[in-house]
Amino acid sequence: MDSTHFYRDTWVEIDLDCIFENVKNMKRFLPEQVDIMAVVKANAYGHGDVEVAKTALEAGATGLAVAFIDEAISLRHGGINAPILVLGASRPTDVAIAAEHNISLTIYSQEWLDEVLKNNHGNTPLTLHLKLDTGMGRLGIKEKGELQTILKTIEENPQIQLEGVFTHFATADEINTSYFDQQYQNFLQMLEWMPNKPKMIHCGNSATGYRFPEKVFNVVRLGIGMYGMTPSLEIKDQLPYQLQQAxxxxxxxxxxxxxxxxxxxxxxxxxxxxxxxxxxxxxxxxxxxxxxxxxxxxxxxxxxxxxxxxxxxxxxxxxxxxxxxxxxxxxxxxxxxxxxxxxxxxxxxxxxxxxxxxxxxxxxxxxxxxxxxxxxxxxxxxxxxxx
Missing domain, CATH: 2.40.37.10 (Lyase, Ornithine Decarboxylase; Chain A, domain 1)
Structure with a gap:
């Protein structure tokens, strides 16, 4: 007996062809230089993390995003070698296990980075993305001084590679774009605080990619749209192509x-x-x-x-x-x-x-x-x- 059997009359079906087409259609719609990071946290929004991740990568996604380290390790155990970013807060004491599995983590404060360096006794190479709080109020750096201190700390510790910088919009799926515009301008201003920008700059979720493809820099984090569901009913009529519910x-x-x-x-x-x-x-x-x-x-x-x-x-x-x-x-x-x-x-x-x-x-x-x-x-x- 193994996990390919079940003995109850209830089941979920996931049509991976829908996942494939939703990713492919987004890839076609976005500007050529924009990559897709498939968001497969929460067991791929309940759909199945490994299977969805493999399909998204096959369809053209170049990386994956999860909420915490355990989810990333689950993907590695599933045979996935693609880049994985942990979007949420990770314990500084766990950086070695992240590095061992080639998992990128999110920097969201100077205090967190100091604790990482304190716990990284072997100076293990670590890849990080810097989270900027432009108005979501969840994780991220808000002050110029803290950002500059973080960048200086990274420069002084060559075992740390800053791979990306990102933010997250609170209202990209709402008709009224005033707060979105405010967050976007905040992000532009904060990027100016970084004289040497990392290779990956990303702010776009599914809604941002659909509505503002010219504002996503070079990566879109494709979540809800990949599963064939609209980010919100408010913008259902603004989608550039037909989503396929998986x-x-x-x-x-x-x-x-x-x-x-x-x-x-x-x-x-x-x-x-x-x-x-x-x-x-x-x-x-x-x-x-x-x-x-x-x-x-x-x-x-x-x-x-x-x-x-x-x-x-x-x-x-x-x-x-x-x-x-x-x-x-x-x-x-x-x-x-x-x-x-x-x-x-x-x-x-x-x-x-x-x-x-x-x-x-x-x-x-x-x-x-x-x-x-x-x-x-x-x-x-x-x-x-x-x-």
Whole structure:
């Protein structure tokens, strides 16, 4: 037994052809000198880090970005040798392990750099990107004096290579561009504080790349767009090409029963049948990322929208069926059946959240099936990884 098997009737499908096309289309759209850094943090936004990373690199990405060192090491263990940048804060005591795996880290303060030098007893070569805080207020240097001190420290320590400098926009996906413009001007000003600029300068996420390709310098960090989801509904009409949603989520009916008018369903008895009806049980719950707030929304069964009735349980929910359907009938939570389609955005709207959160919330216990040319090329089930 290994992680290519699973023994439940719920799974995620990732169409890697969509990932490939989304990266390829962005590469075609951007100016020729601009590279793509594929953002595969959070298990590639819930899609599968190694598989997505390999596909993005095949499609033309030249580097990868993650949130912390563990995610970078996971990619290395998956056989990926491409450049990887950790965007978040790393512990200064962990620089040796980053250097050992050829992982670039982010400098975000002089204090952090001092601690790195103090802990780097063997003077291990280390590649770094400098984070500038232009208005996101998260990580990064804001003051000219601190920046100049950092640059001087780097000059005095040849084991440190400054490979890049970057910032992040807070409102690139909003129609009103005033704050974006302010951050961009801040970035230009701060770059002037650097007499010798590193080879990589990047400020653009997906939204910036789509809307302001002339302002991304020489790298775009392609995240949400790579997965075929719009950065925000506000700019959906401003996208330069059609995005292809890569993820779909499916299950099956495991039990079908007839209930009579007046019977109640699930915890709290919040649903009461208004007539005799057929009810199906689906083995998905909030432990899988299908949250209780999705009660009364719909899934696709036999090509029809079917309402979730009663509270969603940890591992199961119930649906109102249009008629008696056989056990093992396919249920689509996100994706297409016949002429109907449920998008990630549809689910996000129901949850009053963003599409990022929906896919990132799909639990590790839901197996991922990876497709190329409509054929299964890999199955990953983390629950069975130790067997």
């Amino acid at each position: 993820i779909s989520i499916h299950s099956k009916l495991v039990h079908v029963k007839r209930i009579t008018k007046g019977e109640k369903i699930s915890y709290g008895a919040t649903f009461t049948a208004d007539e005799d009806m057929w009810v199906g049980t689906v083995p998905v719950g909030y432990a899988d990322g299908w949250l209780r707030k999705l009660q009364n929304t719909h899934v696709l069964i036999d090509g029809e929208l079917c309402q979730i009735i009663g509270r969603i349980c940890m591992d199961q929910f119930m649906v109102r069926l249009p008629k008696k359907l056989p056990v093992d009938t396919k249920v689509t939570l996100i994706g297409k059946q016949k002429d109907k389609f449920i998008s990630v955005d549809d689910v996000a709207n129901a949850l009053d959240t963003i599409n990022y959160e929906v896919t990132c919330s799909i639990s590790f216990r839901v197996p991922r099936i990876f497709l190329r040319n409509k054929r299964i090329i890999e199955v990953r089930n983390p629950l069975l990884r130790h067997y």
